[in-house]
Amino acid sequence: MSKMMPRVSLLLLCLLLATGPALARDCAWDPDVDPDQALDPVSLASGLLQGQNNTVEGSDPRLCREACCQTAGCDLALLGFPMDGLPQCMLVQCVRQGRDMCVYRPSTQFKIYRKKVPTDAETKNQEGGEELRVVPLVVLGETNQTDTIRCRLPMKVGSCRAAFPRFYYDVTNQSCRGFTYGGCDANQNHFESREECEASCSGVTGSVLPDESTPAPDLPPKARRLAPFDSMSDKGVESEADPEAKKTEKAADDFAERCGAEPDGGNCRAAFKHWYYNSKTGSCQTFLYGGCQGNKNNYFTEKECIAACTVKVLPSSKKDAADEVFAEYRDSCMVTSDPGPCRAAFTMFYYDASTSSCQMFTYGGCRGNNNRYGSAEECLSRCSDASFDAHGNPRKHLTTGEFLLR
Incomplete structure (x- = not known):
């Protein structure tokens, strides 16, 4: 490997000399961008690197940065360290049609160096005299x-x-x-x-x-330096497991679905080590999960599998259709209003079963319950013609005129 480094460095040096010193004079690097990152896969999904012949072998961060400085349109120098070959310097154009498409993730296998975004005074187009304004891909806090x-x-x-x-x-x-x-x-x-x-x-x-x-996605807020690079592994995923899997009691039909089904790798072609409960042996065993679909007998860790399936199994208690209709109506129209724990202030409506009317309340912005509607019309449409009174007893269907007179 060491014998090849002079050739690699010479290749990068030729690239720098061929493009000339003009571009390098105004090249500055953004100190706020942590170099220990890589490009998030969602950046690549937007076609960021399609059609670009921009990879050069080299292990020197300085030469990689200089190559980016000398290349028109290069906004980011990405230095990768593959396990089966020489380090590679990749030159990336992040700004497309005034939008910054680069999203980062922390990484130990890459280094990134981002050019500093010039000020308005520095972005005059030399040919047309127009300003180049980089529009952020995501505008935080904007609600429309x-x-x-x-x-x-x-x-x-x-x-x-x-x-x-x-x-x-x-x-x-x-x-x-x-x-x-x-x-x-x-x-x-x-x-x-x-x-x-x-x-x-x-x-x-x-x-x-x-x-x-809508068009293709605006990338999610806070994506730049918060999500772990190794998001395809099991690390950190267990906390997002289905809360249903953590119950200490399960109905027989629920147990059969989550703990009795045969392991199903799904239709995708990844290969992740997951766990399933083998009801024949009464133990949790590993299988290869493809990454999508499959069934609910699918756990990230053995601990999670054991917690989900070593439970008390209750007799099946499937509700008949009338019970399900009432349960849905109760959750949507009979519970009291709940503003939730957040502190925003959204005007919403809830159905007051005691007065058979829709009332206004202030919603905090998260959680709460299902008795929450964006307008009085939506609230009335959902709850005013229900078949149950405030005590859950069946009642006659009211006409619109009868409802308004109440």
Whole structure:
């Protein structure tokens, strides 16, 4: 390897001399960008490196930075250290049509060096005299119609076959749920954490929209330096496990689904070591999980599997259709209003079963319950024509005129 380094350094030096010193004079590096990072896969999913012949072998960070300085359009020098070959210097153009497409993750296998974004005075276009303004890919704290549409999109795994833990907003149940993201072709309903999902979407109501309702995704807030690079491993994922798996008692039908099903690797082609409960031997065993789909007898760790399946099994208690209808109505229309623990102030409506009317309340922005609606009309539509009174007893169906007279 050491014999090849002079040739590699000479190759980089030739690149620098060929492009000339003009570009290097204005090259400055952003001190706020931590070099111990790599590009997040979601950056690559946006086509960031497609069609670019931008990889040069070399292990010297200084030469890699200089190569970026001497290359028009290079915004970031990415130095990788593969286990099966020489280090590689990759020159990346982050800014596309005024938008910064580069998203980072902490890493021990890469180094990044980001050019400092010039000020307005420094960004005059030499040919047309126009200013180049870099528009952030994500505008934090901005709430508009696009955000509402984003939260009503369906969950989308994507066509790639990796396995990244992510969250999406389920507008039907008005809650944030986990899912496994394949690594590309995401839509905007896609968040790094449950907290980001709740901050962006809590309180959004409506029906699920077609996936084509918005363009390709704006990347999730806080993605730059917060998520661990090794997100495809089991590390840190156990805390996001399904809370249903942690109950000490399970109904027979639930136990059969979570602990009695045969292991299912799913349709994707990754190879992750997961655990399933073997009901025949009464023990947890390993299997290879492909990264998507499969069934619920699927756990990240042996500890989680044991906790989920060494429980007291209760007799099956499936409800009949009438019980399920009442339970849904009760949760959506009979419980009292709940502002939740967060401290925002959103005007929402809840159904007051004691007065058979919809009342206004202030919602804090997260959690709460299902008796929460974005408008009085939506509240009335859901609860005013129900078949149960405030005590859960069946009642006659009221006409619109009868309801308004009450």
